[in-house]
Amino acid sequence: MTPVVPPADDADPPRARGRADAERNRTRVAEAAALVFAEHGLDATVAQVADRARVGNATVYRNYPSKTELLSEVALRWLVDWRTALRAAADAGDVPFREVFLELYARLRGDRLALDLLRAGAIDDEVTAARAEVEALFTASLDAAVADGLVRPGITYADLSVLILGTAGRLSEIGETDPAAWRHVADMIWAGIATG
Amino acid sequence: MTPVVPPADDADPPRARGRADAERNRTRVAEAAALVFAEHGLDATVAQVADRARVGNATVYRNYPSKTELLSEVALRWLVDWRTALRAAADAGDVPFREVFLELYARLRGDRLALDLLRAGAIDDEVTAARAEVEALFTASLDAAVADGLVRPGITYADLSVLILGTAGRLSEIGETDPAAWRHVADMIWAGIATG
DNA sequence: CCGGAACCGGACTAGAGCAATCCGCTTCGA
DNA sequence: TCGAAGCGGATTGCTCTAGTCCGGTTCCGG
Numbered sequence: 001m002t003p004v005v006p007p008a009d010d011a012d013p014p015r016a017r018g019r020a021d022a023e024r025n026r027t028r029v030a031e032a033a034a035l036v037f038a039e040h041g042l043d044a045t046v047a048q049v050a051d052r053a054r055v056g057n058a059t060v061y062r063n064y065p066s067k068t069e070l071l072s073e074v075a076l077r078w079l080v081d082w083r084t085a086l087r088a089a090a091d092a093g094d095v096p097f098r099e100v101f102l103e104l105y106a107r108l109r110g111d112r113l114a115l116d117l118l119r120a121g122a123i124d125d126e127v128t129a130a131r132a133e134v135e136a137l138f139t140a141s142l143d144a145a146v147a148d149g150l151v152r153p154g155i156t157y158a159d160l161s162v163l164i165l166g167t168a169g170r171l172s173e174i175g176e177t178d179p180a181a182w183r184h185v186a187d188m189i190w191a192g193i194a195t196g
Numbered sequence: 197m198t199p200v201v202p203p204a205d206d207a208d209p210p211r212a213r214g215r216a217d218a219e220r221n222r223t224r225v226a227e228a229a230a231l232v233f234a235e236h237g238l239d240a241t242v243a244q245v246a247d248r249a250r251v252g253n254a255t256v257y258r259n260y261p262s263k264t265e266l267l268s269e270v271a272l273r274w275l276v277d278w279r280t281a282l283r284a285a286a287d288a289g290d291v292p293f294r295e296v297f298l299e300l301y302a303r304l305r306g307d308r309l310a311l312d313l314l315r316a317g318a319i320d321d322e323v324t325a326a327r328a329e330v331e332a333l334f335t336a337s338l339d340a341a342v343a344d345g346l347v348r349p350g351i352t353y354a355d356l357s358v359l360i361l362g363t364a365g366r367l368s369e370i371g372e373t374d375p376a377a378w379r380h381v382a383d384m385i386w387a388g389i390a391t392g
Numbered sequence: 393c394c395g396g397a398a399c400c401g402g403a404c405t406a407g408a409g410c411a412a413t414c415c416g417c418t419t420c421g422a
Numbered sequence: 423t424c425g426a427a428g429c430g431g432a433t434t435g436c437t438c439t440a441g442t443c444c445g446g447t448t449c450c451g452g
Contacts, residue, residue: 056401166366192388252430
């Protein structure tokens with residue numbers, strides 16, 4: 001059973017194998033993908049990613065078997081990050097829902113992929129599962145706020161989904177990137193759902 | 197100069213000329229177009245309209261020179277109708293802005309073309325002009341409400357555009373057609389923009 | 393510094409989706 | 423009855439995109 005494969009001492013760089021230039025390209029592609037998907041969401045094309053990375057499209061496919069795979073990697077990064085933040089807030093216990101709410105707006109601003117993910121994003125099972133977790137955590141936070149009398153009774157996750165994803169989508173659509181403008185909209189929404 | 201063309205007594209049916217079956221088809225196409233565009237907005241295809249009218253696609257093109265022309269006719273119908281309503285409200289003078297606001301929500305529900313028109317709809321100059329008029333009338337109504345202290349100061353047409361078009365777009369996207377659900381969202385938005 | 397393996401870019405393939413046209417056949421109506 | 427008006431759907435021509443192929447280039451161990 002003694003393996004014939006290389007020593008496999010992938011200690012520090014978990015994926016650093018093969019030629020150095022190839023590794024450099026892999027990084028470039030990943031970084032470009034993050035930017036391009038943030039800008040164009042699910043509509044981004046592989047060619048756009050390749051161009052941004054200053055690389056041929058074949059190089060993208062050499063590192064990722066399909067566009068879906070690439071999308072999934074970027075999507076999961078966002079979802080896991082947001083999930084971590086939500087869990088931390090839940091664990092702390094004393095984070096007001098308003099902050100969670102505003103934080104979501106801030107994370108959606110300028111990130112069309114994030115928006116697309118929460119809107120429909122059926123990329124693969126892993127992403128779907130992560131999204132479900134994130135939604136559950138957010139819902140729990142909202143329900144607690146309703147129970148505490150911070151948010152008007154009768155307001156559900158479905159309602160907030162329409163309000164937040166709808167307005168964030170529209171802001172993206174018109175190319176609004178000013179944080180103050182986003183904040184202004186968030187404040188109006190908040191005024192509509194908060195108690196007195 | 198005595199014209200050789202037919203009597204041209206197009207009194208009652210302004211467009212009734214040619215064979216009866218052709219006229220019938222023209223009507224079917226127009227009706228189908230209204231339904232299909234309402235359902236799919238600008239994304240609707242000519243083939244969908246033809247199928248809905250139970251007609252070959254060539255019949256559509258026999259009556260309308262291009263898809264744009266067809267779209268324009270349907271779009272103008274909606275815009276002129278809404279403009280008329282807005283003018284009537286303005287002339288009456290005592291229509292509370294809240295009613296105008298709710299009426300817009302009602303008119304956007306189940307009509308994706310209307311939504312697309314207000315969101316971006318650059319179909320042709322006529323449509324663009326009609327939309328501009330409609331926006332001006334709505335803005336005037338909003339500004340009056342702000343002046344009257346019914347709507348919080350600092351709320352602009354741009355704000356309402358994001359709130360209304362965003363949420364209506366999202367409701368359409370998820371296929372929500374229940375009037376009560378739309379009304380619920382409208383009420384939340386209203387609570388966010390109205391004074392005390 | 394050499395040679396072959398690994399890697400590269402971009403031309404290419406395959407296929408979907410669409411507006412608009414063409415044309416042989418059918419139906420209307422004088 | 424018969425010719426013109428009208429018909430449908432096959433077809434064309436275009437755009438756009440995911441994914442593959444291949445001749446040339448670059449890296450790096452010996």
